[in-house]
Amino acid sequence: MQFLDRLEQERGCSPNTIRAYRVDLCQFFDFLISNGRISGYGADWQPDSIDPLIIRSYLAELFKAKRRSSIARKLSSLRSFFAFLEKLGLAKGNPAAEVSTPRLKKYVPIHLTVDQAFRLLGVPERDSVLGLRDAAILEILYSCGLRVSEVSGLDIDSVDFDGRIVRVLGKGNKERLVPIGRQAVKVLRQYLEASERLRQKNVSGTKRRPLFVNYKGGRLTPRSIARIIKKYALECGLSTEISPHAMRHTFATHMLDGGADLRAVQELLGHESLSTTQKYTHLTLDRLMEVYDKAHPRSE
Numbered sequence: 001m002q003f004l005d006r007l008e009q010e011r012g013c014s015p016n017t018i019r020a021y022r023v024d025l026c027q028f029f030d031f032l033i034s035n036g037r038i039s040g041y042g043a044d045w046q047p048d049s050i051d052p053l054i055i056r057s058y059l060a061e062l063f064k065a066k067r068r069s070s071i072a073r074k075l076s077s078l079r080s081f082f083a084f085l086e087k088l089g090l091a092k093g094n095p096a097a098e099v100s101t102p103r104l105k106k107y108v109p110i111h112l113t114v115d116q117a118f119r120l121l122g123v124p125e126r127d128s129v130l131g132l133r134d135a136a137i138l139e140i141l142y143s144c145g146l147r148v149s150e151v152s153g154l155d156i157d158s159v160d161f162d163g164r165i166v167r168v169l170g171k172g173n174k175e176r177l178v179p180i181g182r183q184a185v186k187v188l189r190q191y192l193e194a195s196e197r198l199r200q201k202n203v204s205g206t207k208r209r210p211l212f213v214n215y216k217g218g219r220l221t222p223r224s225i226a227r228i229i230k231k232y233a234l235e236c237g238l239s240t241e242i243s244p245h246a247m248r249h250t251f252a253t254h255m256l257d258g259g260a261d262l263r264a265v266q267e268l269l270g271h272e273s274l275s276t277t278q279k280y281t282h283l284t285l286d287r288l289m290e291v292y293d294k295a296h297p298r299s300e
Contacts, residue, residue: 003081055095114254132187132190138229139184147245155208166178201216229244
């Protein structure tokens, strides 16, 4: 689809983002087909036959099964799609732009306390290759605050062990440099030394050498990393909702608690907008208020 090609070429969207747009548009066209608006995917259709009422009906159907955040994203996909058609002169207007975005509930990121984070980091057994790998994954998530897709995409040469810097390819293929802690470097070195024989199993032919590999020597997927985090969270009695993204939230919260500048944390996380990073300040302000109420004689 020309629209998806444009997203990749002009906006530099990641494969995951392109996939999400494709799913959103297919779901919308499935709705149009099931309601007799068009006869099929290959059929000619008139963009101007789609009005805000049709889009509201589509969103109303989604409300039965989807979260508000998912619906907001799907509406955003339709707005981008119709804006593209309008730009090409294939549509006279953008009906999705006339539909209000559903109000989202205030989202408070899940994060661990320092004690919980340290407990989780100590769970993997380090007497096996895969145990060392899992320990290294947990260390790098907590030390660097990376997205799970970024961790999966790391190669061995992404890490400057002596300089303690990780070169990360983030959203929109934008590269950033993130410091890494000494403890994480130590565990990574141990893992790389132990996993050399395992890596020889990978006969994919690619010149890239993935940092984190599965038992066959191939690159570990984001889904596998998420399963690993959940497994260890359960083992040490933490919530089932602990995910790689919760580790990212934990990194940001602990950095701000430790006095890090908000803009520095924004850069480390790879956020384009400061407002995305500011959601973590609510957590630290709550903690400051708690300390104040306990410590100040006139707090009551």
